[in-house]
Amino acid sequence: MAQQSNDADWVARFADEVVAESQRRAPGKPVVVASGISPSGPIHLGNLREIMVPHFVADEIRRRGIECDHVLSWDDFDRLRRVPADIDQSWRAHIGRPLTSVPAPPGSAYPNWADHFRAPMAEALDRLGVEYRGVSQTQMYTSGAYVDQVLLAMRERDRIDAVLAEYRTKPKPPAAPSVIRAGDATAEQVAQEEAARLAAEGSGAAAEEDGRTSAGYFPYKPYCTACDTDMTTVTSYDDQTTQMSYTCACGHSETVKLSEFRRGKLVWKVDWPMRWAYEGVIFEPSGVDHQSPGSSFVVGGRLVSEIFGGHQPIGPMYAFVGIVGMSKMSSSRGRVPTPADALQIMEEPLLRWLYARRRPQQSFTIAFDAELHRLYDEWDAVERKMAEGTASDLDASSYDRAIRTAARELPRTPRPLPYRTLASIADITTGNADQILRILSDTDSAHTIGSLDEVRPRLDRAETWVATQLDPQERTRLRDDADVAALDALSDAERGALKLLLDGLDAHWSLDGLSQLVYAVPKLQAGLPAGAKPTPEIKAAQRAFFALVYGLMLGKQTGPRLPTLLLAAGQDRVRRLLGG
Helix, strand or coil: CCCCCCCCCHHHHHHHHHHHHHHHHCCCCCEEEEEEECCCCCCCHHHHHHHHHHHHHHHHHHHCCCCEEEEEEECCCCECCCCCCCCCHHHHHHCCCEHHHCCCCCCCCCCCHHHHHHHHHHHHHHHCCCCCEEEEHHHHHHCCCCHHHHHHHHHCHHHHHHHHHCCCCCCCCCCCCCEEECCCCCHHHHHHHHHHHHHHHCCCCCCCCCCEECCEECCEEECCCCCCCCCEEEEEECCCCCEEEEEECCCCEEEEECCCCCCEEECHHHHHHHHHHHHCCCECCEEHHHHCCCCHHHHHHHHHHHCCCCCCCECCEECCEEEECCHHHCCCCCCCCCHHHHHHHCCHHHHHHHHHCCCCCCCEEEECCCHHHHHHHHHHHHHHHHHHCCCCHHHHHHHHHHHECCCCECCCCCCCCCHHHHHHHHHHHCCCHHHHHHHHHHHCCCCCCCCHHHHCCHHHHHHHHHHHHCCHHHCCCCCCCCCHHHHHCCCHHHHHHHHHHHHCCHHHCCHHHHHHHHHHHHHHHCCCCCCCCCCHHHHHHHHHHHHHHHHHHHCCCCCCCHHHHHHHHCHHHHHHHCCC
16 A cells, blocks of 8 residues: 555554654664563453554555564563453462463463463464564573673663652552443543543552562562562672572572573563663554553653663554443453454454554444444445545545555455344344355345355354344244234234235345335335335334334344344245234
8 A cells, every 4th residue: 555644544654753763763674663462361452452553553664665573572471460260269379470380271272371361362463464573571581582681780770770769659540451341431531531540640660569679679570499489589689790699488598690590580660671672662552551650661761761772662652442242252250352252253354444443542442242233334334435436545544454464465255245134144043054045145136145155254253243242132033923813903004014015025025125115114104105205203103113013023022124034034934924
């Protein structure tokens, strides 16, 4: 795609800035953008924004023919802090150990905790077309790759301590989540309020342990060689010999040579700027809590230049991702959905589009309930505009980034029928493939569907949505036999409306035709032409007519779109249930 100049195109604007900054700092070298994810538990859709923002920028740079390296740091050398509620709580015995040293949850096929939670995220990123260079922080620290940086930080501990001390007195509010559940307030309102609160209060420099001990300040945290936890305290360090002494809560104490010791890491507020300098990062976004006064990003900006001789990246703030209607994705209280969860019910281009079309500082909502149908309608409308050549520049750029990357085009459904239609059909037929094909073949008589492959993978996602998200009480169940008592109790007007419907079935047996017919019946009864503009009275009559048909076919007053329901039932069954 050609370089964008539209100010509303946030990806192109950041790409311009990043390329220019990279040429200034490191001419002739690949542009480096970065993300960091801790596989300490399910990696959710809020975390995904940490990766998608630099991904889109990196992809735009690659489209311009410029080499770009997206470094994704897997923070798998972090300590285990807590055990999710849906996992055996005996795993709490491993709290404090590095994630790669913790056994995987019960029943897992993976060798350790980090791999168990990293694997589904890596698979989802591959499906989403995200190209990156994964870096295991366990491998980096235990291989000695950071030895020089660790020794430098320990030598400069007094200077680091002085920077952190400027912020330690500032109170820190609770860390802001990167994903929220939308309730009475919208995701946008919650995000704005949280950002304002963080900006007003500051976040402080020492929310987590930053290396300050009673024996002094040490920016390095060893894992105990006896119990493998970081419940340790450094008690002394010699700059000349690099001998470090520490004690552990387990009772173990020892002296090691830090230049050779490999079981420990820098504290977070020192580790992050060290990596910026080590990798030469030009661009890395972060969440609201990292951007407030005294936060990791702010303090890191001081340390990267004053201690490690590097530069702070261009680091835009990204806002929250709201989630609605996801209660059925997990039985564990409080769990938020992951990209793998989302990709069960939506196609990859749609999920990419949700992240591409909003600027990083704008919050947005991902729907798992029936609101997903509306999101698909919006997506299909953009696709139609693209085909017609009427899409705005902003719609065109976000659409293009959703469907392809610099390296490949993502899979799409050849015949993208409305998601709500596919979900209704999957619901009514309980997933019967033959029935689904019969109904879909009747949706458009001019363009029949010969195989369900034409409507996949969207059909598969809609079927999964019905199975996992639709409340059992809302499932559609057609009557087997006519409700004789209800038919006998019909008024003459109701009988007349049903006759108009039944008489028109043959001539209107397609999705569009039935849509015209069901809305026309009340107009024809009122002596108006089928194409007349509906008055408030006609609209009321239409609602009453729909409720009548739903009642006779389903035994309730509402249901899926009536034309879809009629197609699904088939003419013979419709006539039988409606007394024809």
